Amino acid sequence: MVLGSGCSFCHRLYENVKAAAEKLGCAGQVEYVTDMARVASYNVMRMPALVVRGAVVSSGKVLKAEEAEELLRRSTEGRGYCPFTVSRYQRRTTRNTTR
Numbered sequence: 001m002v003l004g005s006g007c008s009f010c011h012r013l014y015e016n017v018k019a020a021a022e023k024l025g026c027a028g029q030v031e032y033v034t035d036m037a038r039v040a041s042y043n044v045m046r047m048p049a050l051v052v053r054g055a056v057v058s059s060g061k062v063l064k065a066e067e068a069e070e071l072l073r074r075s076t077e078g079r080g081y082c083p084f085t086v087s088r089y090q091r092r093t094t095r096n097t098t099r
Contacts, residue, residue: 001030001050002030003042003044003048004034005036007047009047010034014030014048016068017063024069043056045060048060048062052072053075
């Protein structure tokens with residue numbers, strides 16, 4: 001999932017992540033979120049940001065497709081499925097609950 005405000009940098013990260021995910025066979029699952037309430041739920045201060053399996057793995061930087069592919073590949077090691085697939089349990093436990 002790419003978090004952003006809709007600017008050109010955020011859109012460029014989204015395109016690069018889509019290209020990387022396509023190489024890994026799960027391009028259809030990349031999501032681009034511009035809803036600021038949803039972005040804020042990840043406590044992201046700098047955009048664009050990349051969220052993989054419910055955790056922010058990069059923020060404030062436009063990753064190249066190769067860099068994004070490496071992050072996605074590392075997140076799938078030993079799992080054998082798309083890194084954007086997150087269970088309900090993981091969604092509940094990976095968000096910051098200290099309010």
